[in-house]
Amino acid sequence: MISLNNRALLDMPISDFIISSEKVAHVQSGNSAEHALLVLTKTGYSSIPVLDVKYRLQGLLSIKMITEAILGLERIEYDKLASIKVEDVMESEVAYLKTTDTFQRALDLVINHAFLCVVDGEEGTFAGIMTRRVILKQLKKYIYSNEK
Numbered sequence: 001m002i003s004l005n006n007r008a009l010l011d012m013p014i015s016d017f018i019i020s021s022e023k024v025a026h027v028q029s030g031n032s033a034e035h036a037l038l039v040l041t042k043t044g045y046s047s048i049p050v051l052d053v054k055y056r057l058q059g060l061l062s063i064k065m066i067t068e069a070i071l072g073l074e075r076i077e078y079d080k081l082a083s084i085k086v087e088d089v090m091e092s093e094v095a096y097l098k099t100t101d102t103f104q105r106a107l108d109l110v111i112n113h114a115f116l117c118v119v120d121g122e123e124g125t126f127a128g129i130m131t132r133r134v135i136l137k138q139l140k141k142y143i144y145s146n147e148k
């Protein structure tokens with residue numbers, strides 16, 4: 001049985017664990033699905049944030065959302081890609097963190113999401129992402145250091 005002062009970890013601010021926005025691949029809501037498919041394929045990420053022109057979080061986009069939009073009855077209608085916009089196919093109801101949130105909230109949310117977008121201030125400006133990988137790494141470090 002591992003005994004920890006859990007509060008110390010749970011109350012930690014998430015700010016140190018954020019992958020900052022300039023390192024995060026994203027698309028804009030007004031981009032075409034064709035452009036977005038290119039970004040998703042080239043980066044190899046399963047899902048990426050969608051931002052508006054003012055860098056505010058609008059939602060998430062995955063390859064599955066795009067392919068579902070161009071799936072015809074008998075074939076994939078690739079010719080539709082250029083006319084579909086990211087905002088037409090993205091998921092806009094997404095869980096997110098604020099830069100002021102604690103590790104506890106991130107831990108609660110990350111159970112159902114591989115990564116979470118982090119927003120800053122009243123405007124909801126995109127600050128970056130926090131991944132499940134980073135959270136698990138931090139949790140492991142904390143458990144091991146408290147075991148000794």
Ligand code: AMP
Binds near residue numbers: 024026131133134
């Ligand atoms: P990872 O923990 O690196 O496997 O990342 C999990 C998920 O977070 C990826 O599949 C992406 O959806 C997202 N992600 C991680 N890093 C980035 C990044 N630099 N830019 C965009 N999305 C990312």
